[in-house]
Amino acid sequence: MLLLNPGPVTLTERVRNSLLQTDLCHRESEFFDLQEEARTRLVEVYGLDPQQWQAVLMTGSGTAAVESMTAALVPQNGKLLVVENGVYGERIAQIATQYGIAHETLKHGWMDAPDLAQIAARLDADKSFTHVAVIHHETTTGRLNDIAALGAICRARGLRLLVDGVSSFGAEAIDFADASLDAVAATANKCLHGVPGASFVIVRRAALARAASRTYYLDLGRLARLQDQRNTPFTPSVHAYYALVEALRELADEGGWHARHARYAALAEQVRAGLAARGMASVLPAEQSSVVLRAYRLPDGIGYPQLHDALKARGFVIYAGQGGLSAELFRISTMGNIHAADIERLLDGFSELMR
Ligand SMILES: *Cc1c(COP(=O)(O)O)cnc(C)c1O
Numbered sequence: 557m558l559l560l561n562p563g564p565v566t567l568t569e570r571v572r573n574s575l576l577q578t579d580l581c582h583r584e585s586e587f588f589d590l591q592e593e594a595r596t597r598l599v600e601v602y603g604l605d606p607q608q609w610q611a612v613l614m615t616g617s618g619t620a621a622v623e624s625m626t627a628a629l630v631p632q633n634g635k636l637l638v639v640e641n642g643v644y645g646e647r648i649a650q651i652a653t654q655y656g657i658a659h660e661t662l663k664h665g666w667m668d669a670p671d672l673a674q675i676a677a678r679l680d681a682d683k684s685f686t687h688v689a690v691i692h693h694e695t696t697t698g699r700l701n702d703i704a705a706l707g708a709i710c711r712a713r714g715l716r717l718l719v720d721g722v723s724s725f726g727a728e729a730i731d732f733a734d735a736s737l738d739a740v741a742a743t744a745n746k747c748l749h750g751v752p753g754a755s756f757v758i759v760r761r762a763a764l765a766r767a768a769s770r771t772y773y774l775d776l777g778r779l780a781r782l783q784d785q786r787n788t789p790f791t792p793s794v795h796a797y798y799a800l801v802e803a804l805r806e807l808a809d810e811g812g813w814h815a816r817h818a819r820y821a822a823l824a825e826q827v828r829a830g831l832a833a834r835g836m837a838s839v840l841p842a843e844q845s846s847v848v849l850r851a852y853r854l855p856d857g858i859g860y861p862q863l864h865d866a867l868k869a870r871g872f873v874i875y876a877g878q879g880g881l882s883a884e885l886f887r888i889s890t891m892g893n894i895h896a897a898d899i900e901r902l903l904d905g906f907s908e909l910m911r
Contacts, residue, residue, distance in 0.1 A: 595612075598613075626655070638661045642695070697881070726742070
């Protein structure tokens, strides 16, 4: 079965085999070597200066990292503006509500790009804002939000930017040189090609120094402190760490995030062109989309369940639209161990189905 959903991904044999290594106690030095390699390699993915940035690992899915980042990095007297244009932006607002973090949400239509003029106006109208949170790749629709433009807005106002990069880290450009950027939350099992269970925040050390402690298990500051001491507060998902480290070695061997971006871009274009030729248009123009995942209009007369089941019978798992979008569109991700020949077979499957 090939997974064309946005994580977990189809594993390479190299990463799959890494799960079969020796049993490891998380209080032994071998585990801390593994933890350190994961943290070091994560900082290296975007060539970051370890004096300024650090990777903080946790056990949990991508949402754990987003929650940990949000709960820690908006200080007690801070105020967050959440830029929402899909499910994951909505989720950050829900996290802020849950923790009692002062925040406002700027809601956009889920097909729309963030309205930069409106964001700037909202920030100018209320000087108590200290932080802005945004989704880099809004997986709801495949839209790549312009975090560089948002960073410029934040820099001009001395505000800090928090990014959910769960479905972009490792495959899309992220400008860590942006002085407003404080943190990016992400996971092992999307563009990095690991398995679910390990997630992380790449955080600016200066921001960590000011972190709030609102949560027990996901306390980013505490996790960072203990990991810096070759320690861990709880039992981590050891096997997921094995896979993460192997996936990071593989990413480096394959040429790093630029190479992964190029590979995904070719696959996404192959899917787009192939589906367009079969009468299924992509929902967003390519220049507004990520290379990771795209959304497409369902063909006339075929509902998502029928499409899903027919493709599953041919060995492919595709993904529904989220919420109200499920009746209109479907999504195809090309993360993971997916190659051009797989996409050819997928498109053949669509052809048979349309007949
Ligand atoms: C997948 C994803 C998440 C996290 O989802 P989990 O199910 O917790 O892994 C968060 N944000 C975005 C943009 C995502 O694509």
